[in-house]
Amino acid sequence: MIKITLPDGSVREFDGAVTSMDVATSISEGLARNVLAAKVNGEIWDLMRPINEDSTLSLLTWNDDGGKSTMWHSSAHLMAEALEFYYPGIKLAIGPPIENGFYYDIDFGDYEFTEKDLKKVEDKMLDLARQKNDFIRQEISKADAIKYFTEKDDQYKLELLEDLEDGNITFYTQGNFTDLCRGPHIPNTGYIKAVKLMSIAGAYWRGDEKRQQLTRVYGITFPKAKELTEYLEMLEEAKKRDHRKLGKELGLFTFSQKVGMGLPLWLPKGTAVRDRLIDFMKEAQVKTGYLPVATPHIALKDLYVCSGHYEKYGEDSFQSIKTPHEGEEFLLKPMNCPHHCEIFKAEPKSYKDLPVRFAEFGTVYRYEQSGELHGLTRVRGFTQDDAHIFCRPDQVEEEFKKVIDLVLYVFNALDFENFTAQVSLRDPYNKSKYIGSEENWEKAEAAIIKATSEKGLPTVVEYGEAAFYGPKLDFMVKDALGRSWQLGTIQVDYNLPERFELEYTGSDNQKHRPVMIHRAPFGSLERFIAVLIEHTSGKFPLWLNPEQFAILPISEKYNDYAAEVLNLLKNYDIRGLIDERNEKIGKKIRDAELNKIPYMLIVGESEANEKKVAVRRQGEGDLGVFSVAEFAEIVNKEIEEKLIKFN
RNA sequence: GCCGAUGUAGCUCAGAGGUAGAGCACUUCCUUGGUAAGGAAGAGGUCAGGGGUUCAAUUCCCCUCAUCGGCUCCA
Structure with a gap:
């Protein structure tokens, strides 16, 4: 029983x-x-x-993650079977399920597998799926497993076998395909009703760029054909929201080959958004006691030798700038913190002065490999809403909580509702790669965990994700399509105060070492705006929008009245423009809608006579006729609802 | 940096070994209109750059650069 x-x-x-x-x-x-x-x-x-x-x-x-991953893992086997059918002799490395589907890393030998080949493999997979072949689990001795893959001449599987214990090895077979696999699998291939092979990419064997480069084939499968269609539609939607596409369409930013890759150029409209975000943050920061500071874009190499950044990143960063005669060596600023440490040291500090919070919208430059650059999310020059808090050890937790409040305020004003707080701690099995004492680490890790739980944040803890100098708390935001992005960050640092020999005089008249907290609620403005664009599909909150309204005259006869309205609206601190083109009203509305201008003010004969405007809301339609003052009130009310002041 | 794909007008894209195409945007003219595209004409190109094959290359081959999808990395 x-x-x-x-x-x-x-x-x-x-x-x-x-x-x-x-x-x-x-x-x-x-x-x-x-x-x-x-x-x-x-x-x-x-x-x-x-x-x-x-x-x-x-x-x-299918509704459980475990169910999906099992299905996709089995799909990887199915794809392997189809690939072996067309390309006998290929060597299979690993084929796991991933967040959206699965992949298999394959050594095709001399054959150059291209996207043109995907269709027939897809068809073969569907063919094999219809045969409803059972996935058969078989326990096998290590010796037999080695024999099998030796005969198959698959060095990848043999290498994987090296790490496996005898008695704990299983094979799975479906149809004509057998693979080394821990499982589990779905009962038979018939569960797979829809197949899409997405793309091909290079991938190194075991992620090591010194080793064999394999061909990675990505795919996804579904238990219903309709779900595949929906998934593909979702991807199309994501493409429409791509910040690179919208950034171009909305005239926010651009890149230039002449300027250099990874170096964004902000157009006037993008700059307007950026400046507003900066003003917004400055206002909140001043209220929380931050002191704005400013530092230059270059510093002597010795500064980063002192901070330890040079040792860790020197080789993989922009190389030094030298003076012509004196032989001085400067580096482009990759971080603001060493500068802020020196600002801290400029004047002696008492325990009564702490915490000191230095804030700077500092532009930093970091070398990223050319293949890594991606729109605004991965660039070589970017501006952080950076600040460093120097405090006493007993103030860490309190300061941490204050920063969390600030981050939550920012997220609220920008409608980022779905976020998780990721606490990054040391890798418990490899503590040697971190700088700083055991005692300090434990203190800092405990303070972060306490602060997040007291603030009631939805938290996940990741071991081994900490920075080399301290644990951190990152805010991961999910966009409307469920993709996760890292934005704000708060990091404890016991290392730089040590290296820069920062100190303050305590109540005991002795010298003490302060603790440093790095924090950036936006992270980088570039990345933040990229995520904001994708999150809102370009429809920024009204307070942030560079153009809040467009006045659309019915015909050129009413351009004068439009100018009058524009002038009036300037008094209400609302910004917008007039579409004076010789176009019909339908055309002007269409263009304003496509440009995602929040409010359209249509003015014609009756509006001019009554000194009113016909208001249309982007994406919603006609709201009716209002006076200019009434319209201003609508706008300001909408802004106030979103932009509650920080206190 | 590595693997693969792509690169044609400001944008989105078609094209083919024999002097370059469309739609949108732009300019001018006509039209002066009522809630998502009025009409006509015009201008716009070293087909990413360089080399080669050919009587002839934007098209075929090689190299370089950039972009895209991944890998690796991300203070």
Whole structure:
């Protein structure tokens, strides 16, 4: 008698060994049709794998991450089978499921596999899927496994086998394909109803650029054809929101080959957005006691030798700038913090002075490999809304909480509702790669965890993700399409104060070392704006929009009245423009809509006579006729609702 | 940096070994209009750059550069 405990706490009893599929069938036929895998005592298993002892069981369907990943893992095998059919002799490396689908890294030997080949592989996969071939699990001895892959001459699998223990090795077979695999898998290939091979990319064997470069084939599958269609539509939507495309269309920023790759040029409209974000942050920061400072774009190399950045990044950064006669060596500023340390040192500090908070919108330059550059999210020169808080050790937690408040204020004003706080701690198995004492690390890590839990943030803890000088808290924001982006960051640093020998005089009249906190709620303005563009699909909040309205005269006869309205609106601190072109009103509306201008003010004969404007809201339509003062009130009310002052 | 793809008008793209095409945008003219594209004409190009094959190359080949998709990296 075997007892199976289900997630709802109910217990089902079976005579002898059962499979998860048996359990699913005993619950309902529909569930049996939809179930893909099962979590048995916390481990994901094949549905057909016999359960021989009392267990807890939860059945996984397409709606569970575990169900999806099982399906995609099996799909990787299916793709491998199709590829082996067309390209016998290829060598397979690894083929895992990923967030959206799966990939397989493959050594095609001399054959150059291209995107033209994808279609026939897709078709073959569907063909094989229709055969409903079972995925068969087989435990195998290490010796037999080595023999199998030696015969297949697959050095990648052999290398993987080296790390595996005998007695713990399984093969999975479906149709004519057998692979070394831990599993689990879906019962048979018939569950896969829709296949799309997305792209091909190079990938290094085991992520090591010194090793063999393999061909990575990305794909995704679905249990229903309709879901594939929906997924492809979602991707199209994401493309429309791409900040590179919208940035160009809306005239926000550009790049120039002459200026250099990865160096964004802000156009007037983009600059307007940027400046507004800066003003917004400055205002909030002044209220929280930050002191603005300013530092130059270059500094002596010795500054970064002192900070330790040179040792760690010197080789992989822009190389030094030298003076012609004196032989001085400067580096482009990759960080603001060393400068701020020197500002801290400029005047002696008492414990009564702390915390000191130096803030600077500092533009920094970092060498990024050419292949890494990506729109505004990955650039070589960018501006941080940087600040460094120098405080006493007993103030760390309090300061940390204040920064969290500031970040939450920013996110709220910009409608970033879905975020998670990622706490990055040391890799517990490799503590040697971090600078600083054990005691300090433990203190800092504890302070961050306490602050996030007291603020009630949705938190995930990642081990091994800390910076080399201290633990950090990153704010990961999800955009409307569910993609995750890292924005704001707060980092504790016990290292730089040490290296720069920063100190303050305590109440005991002794010298003490302050703690430093780096923080940037936006992170980089460039990346932040990129995410903001994709988040809003270019429809910025009204307070941030460079053009809040467009006055659209019905015909050129009313251009004068339009100018009058524009003048009036200037008094209300609302900004906009007049579309004076010789076009019909339909055309002007269409263009304003496409330019995502929030309000359209249509003025013709009746409006001019009554000294009014017909208001149309972008994406919504006609709102009716208002006086200029009434319209100004509508706008200001909308802004006030969003932009609650920080205090 | 590495692998692969791409590079034609300001933008989106078509094209083919024999003097370069469309739509939108732009300029001028006609039209003066009521809530998502009025009409006509015009201007706009070293087909990314360099080399080669050819009677002839934007087209085929090689190199370089840039962009895109990944890998690796990200203080």
